[in-house]
Amino acid sequence: MxxxxxxxxxxxxxxxxxxxxxxxxxxxxxxxxxxxxxxxxxxxxxxxxxxxxxxxxxxxxxxxxxxxxxxxxxxxxxxxxxxxxxxxxxxxxxxxxxxSKSERERLVSAGFVDSGPGKWKIVGIRINKGASSAAFIANFLASRGDEGRVFLSSGKDYANTTRTVTQKWVALDSQERDFAPSSAIHRYGVLRKTIQVYVEADDHWDISGASWHWRPVIANEVYEFKGE
Structure with a gap:
């Protein structure tokens, strides 16, 4: 090639x-x-x-x-x-x-390189206790009509609870170098936070076509390309 x-x-x-x-x-x-x-x-x-x-x-x-x-x-x-x-x-x-690959990685880890191509990596997930408490109470009251079912045994018991996902912009690994030309440029170490909501939504991988999961879906590592 x-x-x-x-x-x-x-x-x-x-x-x-x-x-x-x-x-x-x-x-x-x-x-x-x-x-x-x-x-x-x-x-x-x-x-x-x-x-x-x-x-x-x-x-x-x-x-x-x-x-x-x-x-x-x-x-x-x-x-x-x-x-x-x-x-x-x-x-x-x-x-x-x-x-040199090794020299750049050393400079990035030491903080001497401020910005460049990279990826968003999840570094923290925090449940929003205050906002989620009201959702849990409402779900508990609704579950009382389900005889014989233990609360929190179904995805709907967590409906509308929220959590905050924190991502950090980090340098690409050496084997990901091919992504560099098309990668967005950000300052290394910068954080971004996204609020996720637990809902029942379309899921093409599930037999029923839907499942309970966090939305928006966020992968552990996300590549951002120029122009996005």
């Missing part, structure tokens, strides 16, 4: 998979001239946008050469599973500027 990435989105450890810019230009030129007829290299749209070029039509010869300039300087890198000749960092400034 071939992929074009801006140098700022390439780790130093991945430079062994970056094609030499001279050879990358040859590959990308061939792909740009054949747009619409061959499978486009992943990341081409981002390259064209960075050059202010149209992404939905064929390019003129001058436009192709304009798009190839940042590829030739190594500003945009062509990553391949098995490059013919890997980029030489001593010859290309952008390659020397690529960051």
């Amino acid at each position: 071939e992929r074009l990435s801006h140098w700022g989105e390439v780790w130093k450890e991945d430079l062994c998979s970056v094609e030499d810019p001279f050879l990358a230009v040859i590959n990308v030129r061939r792909n740009l001239r054949s747009r619409g007829y061959v499978r486009e290299i992943e990341g081409v749209t981002g390259l064209l946008r960075s050059c202010g070029l149209y992404t939905s039509r064929s390019l003129t010869g001058d436009e192709v050469e304009m798009a190839l300039r940042p590829v030739g300087t190594g500003e945009w890198m062509l990553l391949k599973k098995e490059p013919f000749l890997s980029i030489d960092p001593d010859r290309y400034w952008f390659a020397r500027m690529c960051r």
Whole structure:
């Protein structure tokens, strides 16, 4: 799989998979001239946008050469599973500027990196006791009509109780690096809180088509993409 990435989105450890810019230009030129007829290299749209070029039509010869300039300087890198000749960092400034995964993770954990791509991770869940007490009382009174059933043995006994879920913006793990180019940017450590309500709602995984659960549904880790 071939992929074009801006140098700022390439780790130093991945430079062994970056094609030499001279050879990358040859590959990308061939792909740009054949747009619409061959499978486009992943990341081409981002390259064209960075050059202010149209992404939905064929390019003129001058436009192709304009798009190839940042590829030739190594500003945009062509990553391949098995490059013919890997980029030489001593010859290309952008390659020397690529960051190390381990160094970035150390800086993030030490608090020296303020913001960047990441994900929302649940760090706390708190039941709203005051607001939920009234719901429990109402549910208890309603359950008295269910003979032989122990209170709190059914999901409806928790109906309309609420809780607050706290999420923190944390850095992506090393294996999640591919999400970085499309990730939203927030300050690391910033918190957001969401109030959930326990209700009976649609559930396509349940045989009955509905189940009691917290809404809105929140995964333990949530990726936020640019523009969301």
